Structure formats: structure tokens, C-alpha cells
Amino acid sequence: MEGTTTETSKLEQLWNMTAISDVTWQMMVMWAVIAVLFYLAVYRKFEPLLLIPIAFGALLANLPTQGLVNLPHGDHAGGLYYYISLGIEYEIFPPLIFLGVGALTDFGPLIANPRTLLLGAAAQFGVFATFLGASAIGFSPEQAAAIGIIGGADGPTSIFLANKLAPELLAPIAVAAYSYMALVPMLQPPVMRALTTEAERKIRMKSLREVSRLEKLIFSGMVTIVVILLVPAAAALIGMLMLGNFLRESLVADRLVKAAQNELINVVTIFLGTSVGITMTGEAFLNASTLKILSLGVVAFGIATACGILMAKLMNVFSKNKINPLIGSAGVSAVPMAARVSQVEGQRADPGNFLLMHAMGPNVAGVIGTAVVAGYFIAWFGN
Amino acid sequence: MEGTTTETSKLEQLWNMTAISDVTWQMMVMWAVIAVLFYLAVYRKFEPLLLIPIAFGALLANLPTQGLVNLPHGDHAGGLYYYISLGIEYEIFPPLIFLGVGALTDFGPLIANPRTLLLGAAAQFGVFATFLGASAIGFSPEQAAAIGIIGGADGPTSIFLANKLAPELLAPIAVAAYSYMALVPMLQPPVMRALTTEAERKIRMKSLREVSRLEKLIFSGMVTIVVILLVPAAAALIGMLMLGNFLRESLVADRLVKAAQNELINVVTIFLGTSVGITMTGEAFLNASTLKILSLGVVAFGIATACGILMAKLMNVFSKNKINPLIGSAGVSAVPMAARVSQVEGQRADPGNFLLMHAMGPNVAGVIGTAVVAGYFIAWFGN
Amino acid sequence: MEGTTTETSKLEQLWNMTAISDVTWQMMVMWAVIAVLFYLAVYRKFEPLLLIPIAFGALLANLPTQGLVNLPHGDHAGGLYYYISLGIEYEIFPPLIFLGVGALTDFGPLIANPRTLLLGAAAQFGVFATFLGASAIGFSPEQAAAIGIIGGADGPTSIFLANKLAPELLAPIAVAAYSYMALVPMLQPPVMRALTTEAERKIRMKSLREVSRLEKLIFSGMVTIVVILLVPAAAALIGMLMLGNFLRESLVADRLVKAAQNELINVVTIFLGTSVGITMTGEAFLNASTLKILSLGVVAFGIATACGILMAKLMNVFSKNKINPLIGSAGVSAVPMAARVSQVEGQRADPGNFLLMHAMGPNVAGVIGTAVVAGYFIAWFGN
């Protein structure tokens, strides 16, 4: 670069410095997609804490950046997101989010009425049905599994599994998972009303017993042991979830609980969201697969909702203490939105009926259930 | 995995997916040990902020997990704790904890009465005596040093040294260190009463002078320089301790002090605790060494307490301003528990005697002293 | 180390354990320099949040430490700051700081009066003039660029560029940047008074219009796109700055904004500051280059201030709505100190004149401008 370069070549170099010539039509289409995501996140409040970072990451992915995502070579450092994304590639961020989720979750309603675990299990059928559909329309089994898990309505679990089985689909799967979680109040009610009678929706459930600290602590430990013994590949997710919950319920580690609920989860969320978004390049996102995944995601949510409700109705056949089938839909997780939907639909039928706490049982059971399914897929595909 | 596998092999595979067959008797014994640790941490409040993460990590270590601790191989990422434990292996977490400890510690009482540094020094004799004992019963010199440091009653220093000299003993040493720190109110008083007369316990000390900001800042810098010049291997611990303290005493960096006192120390504590716990496998923990270490730990605390008291009595021989020997026991650190024990014992002899602030001097001196000993061991063993 | 060593060699080894013999005269000179930095940071409040960590890091760098900065070799871990400094070497810390800065910055005044972007651009001439001067007195072009950026008055940008183009000058450049930012209230007023008439200083500007949330969000996205298209090498800095700002202005991601403004920026600041300081060894700092850099830094600030003011006067020639040239000096950034200086100087001429919000426009424009210049240098030198 010493003096011998001519004026012309310098100007050329200057033009080459800019990256306007590197803009592709895919990028420009993606800008429109990103604008829609921003609109949904900011003005419609679709899970803004994750969709904003994802969409901003996608914006960076669809600009001709330098030094942001490049691999390190020789003495040169890699780009910023080469390093931050390692948190996803090494599967560190989702378990850390689960640590915070555990510190924020009260399993009391589930412990008081453990039957509702079956509702959380039933809702996982949506995952498998979607897996079948995705296989049928041409996705590989691994990809189909990662797509199916969208029906589990757990963002971190979806990202965890997609990174492991189908990293090339990470972005559309994450976007679908978080978008549909935000859409739960619109997606679920039609299914719920179609599958229940007026009388069923009016069922009042008896109030939940109190659960002591010791029982909650035993629950944390017991779930850890049972799940890991039966599905050891779910260890990272369930282990961190229950560590967070144990700290929370111990009542003697407040400093750590607050750190897990706030500092850790917030910082990791920024990194996780942008890392997911930055995989959302035009080439990876603008293709038929993405549309298929988005369609399959809706199907997954619908089937999961239906299965939860049908399981509740099935259980009522065998049980004296009737379950209001509206809480079955909460088994998809999407905590606590799905439980609120149950509450709202219940009050629509009977304004004096309070289903919220009853719905929290299947709701948090769905989190455990989806983590189990993820572990099962990982084990099946031999990862 | 494409179609050719038979039904039988699939079922076998399914069984192999579960890990019930991998449970060993050692694991089950460890579950009992872990239950005891949980009980001590939650219901007896034995340093719960560290013992809960350690015990939960131990639970994960004694379940047949997958994808939690495995090394990376080829394209596959390592387990979550493969990465998190690097913070211990690379000796990053203990100095960061010390950064927070420095930001939380006021060295004022020590600066006002610097004689008490000798009490903090004397208590370190417990470390050396235990080293001798551990060598005598068959531990290698490196192991004996790591075991001896338990007598210093400083968790992060113990973990730091154990990782460097005897990583195979990390778990029992950490458990012993934190358990005995919690037991200080039970371990120390008998020794204190045996070695002091009623008259000595009634000694009132003259109140401490005020220490200015500048003097505290000079102290931070001076300790950094003196310790690193004499024991350069203690640089990481003492450097971070005094950085935190300098920020604190500067009074102009409140944001950073709060970050060190809260965000940083809390998040690192979760990671440090679980990383220690996850080394606590049955094979590593259920052997004679652990019992020996636990026994030696008690001895270490006892000797350290005695030496602190005897040094105070020795100093009284040469000094006009008498020291209440009860503050000598605070030299073991275990901040601020040991200082509180001095206060309580002092008031038992004379209800009008307030020893707390006087005891804080040797108490924080003990932290420096133990870091010096750790540096000395590292240098001696040529690491 | 087993028994065969003689007493003498042990004593020698003991002496070798201490590091008093390793103290060099450069170290002792540096101790004086560090004392001055501490004084400026603590008692004169020169950017204490960065100068204290830098100075403390420098203290550690100028003591004969062990295990603090050494490279890993074989099975032995590297020193603590070998690992922490990777955050600078891999260019992770400065963009993270910018994430927090974006979350703390309101671009409203700039959006309401976008003309002031030109003032922020003009101030960057100080960078180029200093580059020319630095080249003239013998620095390599890369070094000269890194020195010139001091005139941009943006600490993280200076560290980012220095690490990329001239890592050997990182410490003096960072010290100069932060020191002169703190000196803005002394450096700028003489230049401001020299270049403006009494009448100009009395110009009152019409009050700024209100800027809606949507407009602020569009601004964030638009700056990201425009800057990255024209100067793709600025992507990491501008991308993170605008991500933080978008989160802030979205008003729906409060948890994340607070994490970026507090937890993240505070912890990273401690690490960034000490990592910079620890490069400040006597050999690297005590030479003619440092003095030259410090001198060039003053020149850079002076020229940048002058160019901002002159650009304002130039714009007044062509514009009906007159700009008070005193706000031109705020284009150097040093947010928000330079804007306050404009306010103070304005009120000195006319006590009823409130320039603060008007000066915030060029002030934050200067942040963008300096990031653009940094990207330009990186692209030019082909990194």
C-alpha cells in the first residue's frame, strides 16, 4: 500500500470499501421481512424480548458487514458474532435461560395436582404429529424433529434441539417458535371451543392444597433424577431448570436466585436472540423450507392444543374429580400465556370460575415434557 | 438408522436410551450424601449460597447424564459443564470472587490497629500443621498443601489452590472448607475458652481511630505491592482482592463496585459451586481420602484458632495496650463469622464489651494471610 | 524437589520466590505515573470508572507478578489476564460497551435537527489532521491512524482501533483518550472563545420539535443500514450501538435495556479497563512515543473543537436558521461533557440561553462519526 498504487486503483479501492455493490435482492426482501418482525415485536408485543434481538440480528445478517461474523484466520480475530454465537453452537445459552426459567417458575400447582402432568405429556403429541408431517413433505428425520419441537412452545428448547439436529434451520425454527408463542391467545381459543361442550367449560375444580417448601425441594430433586435416568440426553436442560428451581424454593439463596432471574437471563437473552438472528441470511431464510416450517408450526400448535384437551376429557372418563378440559390446552407450555388463555375461556363460560392456578399445572408440565421430547430426539438420532 | 434395524434392536436401543442400567451403588450412596448436604445447606444454613450449587452439581455428577460433562470430539460440542468448568480449570472464578470480596470488605479496622495483622498471620500455622499431618498419613506434598489450606477458612483460595496442586481432591476440599466455615460458631468457642482466662476474656480494647479515604487507598496499593513483591504467585488473588477494595474505597466508582459486589459475584458463585460439585463423582468422593480430609479439616480449624489466640497472648507480654485474646481466633478468616464468635464470647464474659470491630482486623488479615500461604505453596511446588 | 536439594539451594529458591530482585527502575517510575493517574481519577474525577481500572491494571503490570499474564503452556493454565484480555484481542469488549452506550443514548435532539450531523462530521477533521502530524513525526500509517482517533474522543472506539492497527500503542492511546475526555472542560473553552464573536455566542436557537417513538426506531435502523453500506468495517461498533438504542426506544424491552445499561456495561468496563492497564508495562509506556502521543492528543482535541465551530459558522452563511457556533465544539463527542461545555459557554455570554439539548445533536453525531472514521481506517489498511 506504499505509493505505487495509482489514483484510479485508489478510487476503485474506495468504491470497493463501500458495500453497496454487495447488496443482493434477497437482502432487500429480508429487510421487508425484518420490518414486519419489528412491527410485530414493538407494536403488537409479540415476545419483544426475543423478537427484537432476533430481528436486529437478521438486519445485521442482511447487510454486507465486515468483521462481524467472519471466522478468525491466522493472527486476525474473528468477528464479534463468531465469538458470541459460540454460546449457541456449544449449547450454553439455552440451558442458562432454563436456569433463569427455573428460578422464575413455581411448580406448586403441579405438585398439588400431579395428574395434570398427563396433560403436559399429551400436548407433546403435537410435536410427533408435526414430525410425521414434516417427514412426509420431504424434510430429513433430523430436520423434521427440530421442526416438530416448535409445537412444544418452548423457545430455548427449540433452539437447543435445532442447533443440534438441524442448524441450517435454526433461524426459521426460532422465529416460528417465538411468533406462535405470542399468537397463543389467537391460535388456541377456536380449537378449545370446538372440542369442548358448554357444560365441560363450566366445570369448577376444587381448590389446590398448599405445598410446603420441603415438598417443592423434593420435587426438584425427584424430577432431576427421574428424567435423567429415563432420558439422560435431557440432562442439560432439566438439570439447569431444576437447579434454578431448587435455589428458588430453598428460600436461603436469594442473591443467586435474583442473579439467575435477572442478570444472567437478560444478558444471555440479548446474546441468544442476536445470535439466532444473525443466522437469518436471505439465502437461508428465503426459500420454500421457511414457508413450510411456518405452516407446520401452526399445525403443531393446533394439534398440541387439541391433544391436551382430549386427554383431559379422557381422564374425566376415569376420574371422580373432574378436570375442566380448558386447562388441557395449557399443556403446550408457552408459560404463562397458555394458562391465561384457559382462564379467559373459562370465565367466558362461567365468570365465577378461576382456572388460572389449575392451568399452571399442565403449563409447567409442558416445559418438562418438551425437554423430555428433545432429549428423546437427541438420543434417537445418536447425537 | 434407515429402516434396516429390526424391531428387537430398536427396543434394545430404547432401553439403552434410558440409563437405569448405568446407576452404580456409588451413585446411590452419593445421593444420601447429597441429601445430607442439602439438609445442612437449606435447613441448617451452612453457607447455602455455595453448598446448594455444590450439592446440586454433585447430584448431576451422580446421575448417568449425557451431554453435560463430556469433552468435545470432532464436530460435536462438549457438555455444558465442560465449558463452565473451564472457569475453574483456568483459575478464573476464584479471583473474580475475590474481586467481589474486596469490594465488600472494609479494611478500616485493620488499618486502625495494624498489630492485628500478626494474629491473621499466626492463624496460618493451622495450615502448616495440617500440611504436616496430611503428609504424615500418606498424602503427597501437593495434596497435603491443598488439604492444609482448608485451615485458612477461605473458600475461593482453597478452590484455587486445590485446582492447581491436587485437582483430584477439589470436591472434598471445597466441601470441607465451606462446611467448616459454617461450623465456626461450634468449632471455635471450646478452643477459645480452654486457652483463655476469665480475666483475659474481659479485657476491653480502646476504640479504633478513624481511617481516612486516602489511608485506605494507600493500604490497598501498598498491600498489592508488598505481597506481590514477596510472594509473586499470590498476584491473581491479592491483585483482584485489592482492585475490588480500591474501587470501593475510591468512592467515585459506585457502578463498578456494585457490579463487583452483586452481578459478578452472584453469577460466578453459581458457576463455581456447580463446577465444583460436578467433580464430586462417587469414585472421587467415596474413599478413605475424603474421610481423612474431613478429619484433617477439623484439626486445621482447631489449630488455627488456637494459634491466633496464643499469638494474642504472646503479644500481650510485650505490649502495653493489651489485646483481648478472644479476637485472635478471628484470624482464621471465615469473614465475618469468626469475628462474630469473638464478639459473642466476649459478651459472655463481660456484656458491656464490644469486640466486633476489633475482631474484624485479624479477620480480614486472615484473608490476606491465607492468600499469601497459597502463593507460597504454588511457588514452592514450582507451578 | 524430593530431598536431594541442599539447604543452600533451598534458601536461594526462597529468595527466588520473592521477586524483589526483579524490580526494574522502569517499574518504579511507572509507580509514580500510576500514583498520578490514581490522583487524577480519584481526587480530580477524571473518568474514574475507566482510569481506576486502567491504573490498577498498570500497577499489576509493573509488579513482578506470577500467574497473572503468562501464556498457557502444556497442561498449565494461562494467567487470569491472559484470558480476560482476550476480550480486547478478539474485539469483543468495545462493541459490548457500545451496546450499553446505545441503550443510554437518546438520539432525539439529533433527529429533530439533523443538520447538526455535519458538525459531528466536521469534528472528525481533528482525527485526520492528527494522523498527518503523527505520520510526519515518524509513526507508521497504522500507528498514526490509531493515534489520530484520540481526537474522536470516544474511548471504546479508540481501544477498538488501536487493538486492530497498533496494539503496541494500546495503553498510551487509551490513557490519552480518557484523560483528554476528562479535560474537555479545560481544553475546549479557550478555542471556543477564540473562534467566535460575542454576537455569535448569543445566538438563540429555536426549540426542538418532538420526535416520536417510530421516528427514533426508524433512525436506529436507518443509521445501521447507511453506515454499514458505506463503511462495512464499522459494522461491529455501529451495529451494537444501534441495537442498544433500538431496544431502548422500543419501550417494550425494559429488562434487556437495563441489562445493557448496567450489568453488561459495568462488568465489561472493569475487565476492559484492567486489560488495557495491564499492557502498560514500563518498557511499553516509558518512551518517547508516549510523550508524542500525549502531545498529539491535545492537538487532536484542539483541531476537532475548532473544526466543529468553523463548520457551524460555515453553515450559518448558507442557512436562515442560525446555529450557535458554540454547539459545534460538541461534535467531538466526549458525551455529554462537551455538550455541557457548550451550555456553560453559552450562558456565560447570555444567561438566558439554553444550548444543552441543541448541543446533544452534534455530540451524539460525533459518536457515529468517529465510528465511521474507525471503519474507514480499518478498510483502508486492509484489515
Next chain:
Amino acid sequence: MFENLELIGTGFAVVMTVLASIWGTCALVGAIFIRATRKATEPVAELAKVPPKPQVASGVPPHHMAAIAAAVEEFLGAGYRVTRVAAPSHQVSEWPTEGRKETFSSRRIRTDWGPTRPTLGGETPNILRGQQK
């Protein structure tokens, strides 16, 4: 396709098995706790015939709540309602650093307003003690 059905069949079975196992264990543990609680409360039920002595109510007493609500209404007008009166959930642990904080936080002062904690003797302390260089 057969492969997939097999995957689904076993998969759903696994999920049901795992969650049913948790249900079973949970119900078992719960039964023990419920029985323990019943035993503990039964003697109390017998004693309940004796009029219980008025207990110190845990929580904010209702009349305090009313007083607080009234005060708020006085200040902010009728449009405001008190929806929550809460105690901080902080629980001090015995961790050394927590103790250090508790013991020494008095040293971090804001020099122009007031003491960060009162002295034992009760007099207003000199808050600039040790900070005036």
C-alpha cells in the same frame, strides 16, 4: 415411514412414561405430606373447642391497610387504588460476603445528606468520619 411411526410410537410412550413416573412419585410424596399435615392439625382441631387466644395476625393488619389506603387517597385523589402492600422479600443469608455487606455498608456514604445508619448511642453520627481525607 415405518421408521417414523416407530419413532413416534416409542417417543410418545417415553414422554408418557416419564411424566407418569413423575406423577406417581409426586402423588406418593404428596400422600405422605398430606397425612403428616392431617396428623399435625387433628389435635389442634380438638383444642379448637376452647376459644383460641387472639393471635397476632401475620401480615399487614387490615386496619393498617385501610389507613394506608386512606392516606394514599387523601394525597392522590379518589382515582387511585392501593393494589399491593408488600414487604421486601429479601432474606439475609449467612454467607460471609453478605455479612460483610451488612456489617460494613456504612462506609459507603453520600456525604451531603445523612448517615447511612444510626449509631448505637443514638446520637446523630458524624457521617464524614474518616472521609474528609
Next chain:
Amino acid sequence: MFENLELIGTGFAVVMTVLASIWGTCALVGAIFIRATRKATEPVAELAKVPPKPQVASGVPPHHMAAIAAAVEEFLGAGYRVTRVAAPSHQVSEWPTEGRKETFSSRRIRTDWGPTRPTLGGETPNILRGQQK
């Protein structure tokens, strides 16, 4: 040296171009917003001849401010001035975990003072519910 001048020339041109581009775009966007605002406010301006009905002031009403200031003065003496009365800026988002926190924070209690939230029925709840082992 020529090399350097070229670097400076192009560099300064780049900076001016970039920031001027932002200026241009910003001015364009701003013009659209200003026009939109004007359109939105013009009908209001016409209506303004009719005396507007007294609006509920957003923000702390001035007389409340005065009351607060007076109360503070009463307490702390004339030397203190109220410089800021602010509402917390917290906005609850719809994020699951945020919701979880909202729904369940009642479980984390400090057992010796009061309930962390009132019950729906209004009675003082038993705050030790489920915590007494």
C-alpha cells in the same frame, strides 16, 4: 506524504458523505412525520375555538406536586426542595418469564412481616401458607 494526503482527503470525504446521507434520510423521514403531525393537529386547531372540556391531565397534577412539596418541607425543613416526582418506568412485557415472575412472585416471602400481595377476597392472607414445612 502524498499517500497520506490521499488517505485524508478520501477519509474526510467518506465521513462527510456518510453523515450527510444520514442527514438527508433523516430530514426526509422527519418531513413526512412533521406533515403527518400537522395534519393530525389541524382539525384539532379548528375545534379549538370551542372551549375544550377540561382534560384529565396526564402526569402528576400541579396541586398534588404542591402538596407533596409542602409535606416534604414540613418534614425536612425549608432547606430541601423537591426536584423530581417520577413514576417508575417499568413496563411489563408479555415475555413468558416476565409473566411467570408476575404470577408467582408471591411465593417468595419474608415470613415475619406481611403478605407480598393481597388476596382477591381482600382478607389478610396467611402468608406462611405452604412454607411452614
Next chain:
Amino acid sequence: MFENLELIGTGFAVVMTVLASIWGTCALVGAIFIRATRKATEPVAELAKVPPKPQVASGVPPHHMAAIAAAVEEFLGAGYRVTRVAAPSHQVSEWPTEGRKETFSSRRIRTDWGPTRPTLGGETPNILRGQQK
């Protein structure tokens, strides 16, 4: 064994040496400070014979403390004692971002309650300024 005794001997010597060195330095520095303080206070002692003018007490004045305590007792009953009246320890630094925060935090608003800071003119500001749309 001899090896070990040597390690212990030198080790304990090292610890004593290091901490004694700190003691020495500390005592030296302390002596300088004590002398400086004494010099600074001596002239004051002479002046003390003249009755000092009543100082503005730093800290919360005792009668305010009493008033606060009385108010608390009124509200919560005799069982509660005021154990701490404290000013926040926050000290604003000159760091740029801190300044940004101070200057601009008004932009983050909660639109349904009140202004986040009063305007210079004193009137209740329109807190929805720039946020409606």
C-alpha cells in the same frame, strides 16, 4: 519429613514476614496521618474556647429522626422500631454514560401515570410528548 519441616519453617516465616511488613508500612503511614490530623485539629482546639456558631448538622437532624419514628409508630403500632434512616449511597460520577443517563432518562416513560421529571417552567409536562404513535 525433613523436607516438610523445611517447607513449614520457611512458609510460616514467609507469612509472618509478609504480614509484619504490611504492619510496619501500615503503622508508618498511620503515624503520618495521625500526626497530620493532630496538627489540623490543634488550632481548632484553641479556637474552641470561643463558643462555636451553631453548625448545620450533617446527617438527618435528631428531631427529624424523632418525627419519622413517631410517624412510623403511629402507623404500624408500638411493636415497630426505626432502626435505620438512610440516604441512598449513590454518587453520580462524571462518566459519559452516567451523564447520558442523567440527561436522557426522561425519555423512558410509563405513559399512564406521571412525568418522569418536572419541566424547567414548572408546569405539568405532556408526558406523552413524542410517544403517541
